[in-house]
Amino acid sequence: MSGTFDAGDQRRIMGRFATGVTVVTTGDNEARWAMTANAVTSLSLDPPLVLFAIDTRNEMRRQIAEHRCFAINVLGADQMELSNRFAKPGPKDFDGVVLRTGTTGAPLLVECLAYVECELDRTYEGGDHEIVIGRIVAGADSEGDPLLFYGGGYRQIGSEP
Numbered sequence: 001m002s003g004t005f006d007a008g009d010q011r012r013i014m015g016r017f018a019t020g021v022t023v024v025t026t027g028d029n030e031a032r033w034a035m036t037a038n039a040v041t042s043l044s045l046d047p048p049l050v051l052f053a054i055d056t057r058n059e060m061r062r063q064i065a066e067h068r069c070f071a072i073n074v075l076g077a078d079q080m081e082l083s084n085r086f087a088k089p090g091p092k093d094f095d096g097v098v099l100r101t102g103t104t105g106a107p108l109l110v111e112c113l114a115y116v117e118c119e120l121d122r123t124y125e126g127g128d129h130e131i132v133i134g135r136i137v138a139g140a141d142s143e144g145d146p147l148l149f150y151g152g153g154y155r156q157i158g159s160e161p
């Protein structure tokens with residue numbers, strides 16, 4: 001059954017819910033994949049779970065199903081270019097991006113504000129998206145301003161539209 005609420009209205013209304021911006025990464029040294037995501041939430045502390053929503057058409061979905069792990073890298077205020085770069089479909093350009101391998105084997109962005117590394121716990125169907133739940137196995141954070149997404153565009157703390 002198709003929805004009765006206008007998709008444009010939903011996008012605009014929910015766009016008033018400000019979020020950070022992350023790059024989700026998966027794979028290993030031979031095959032790595034990355035995707036910009038802001039539909040990210042901390043789900044549970046015991047056990048330690050996070051979730052994000054993924055468009056079922058995105059290749060990242062297949063990549064995570066194959067590798068069974070992923071990392072959520074939180075972008076800093078000056079990393080808008082990376083957000084745009086990893087929001088393009090298809091193989092990603094990692095040129096100039098410093099990576100290191102996490103304990104799950106997933107690539108981690110060395111330069112980011114914070115990250116969690118996860119083993120894939122489970123997925124749930126969610127309409128045209130899928131809810132991906134990960135169990136956190138490692139993570140760290142640092143001081144700095146985040147990149148924000150609000151009203152369909154990037155913002156920084158205290159910035160004007």
Ligand SMILES: Cc1cc2nc3c(=O)[nH]c(=O)nc-3n(C[C@H](O)[C@H](O)[C@H](O)COP(=O)(O)O)c2cc1C
Nearest residue numbers: 036037038039053054055058059060087088089090
């Ligand atoms: C700020 C921003 C946030 C995004 N958040 C999500 C998200 O939470 N989930 C999602 O599936 N796609 C999201 N996207 C879109 C994906 O990054 C985009 O579809 C990407 O090309 C998917 O790559 P893939 O098809 O190679 O996996 C977002 C894009 C931007 C610019």
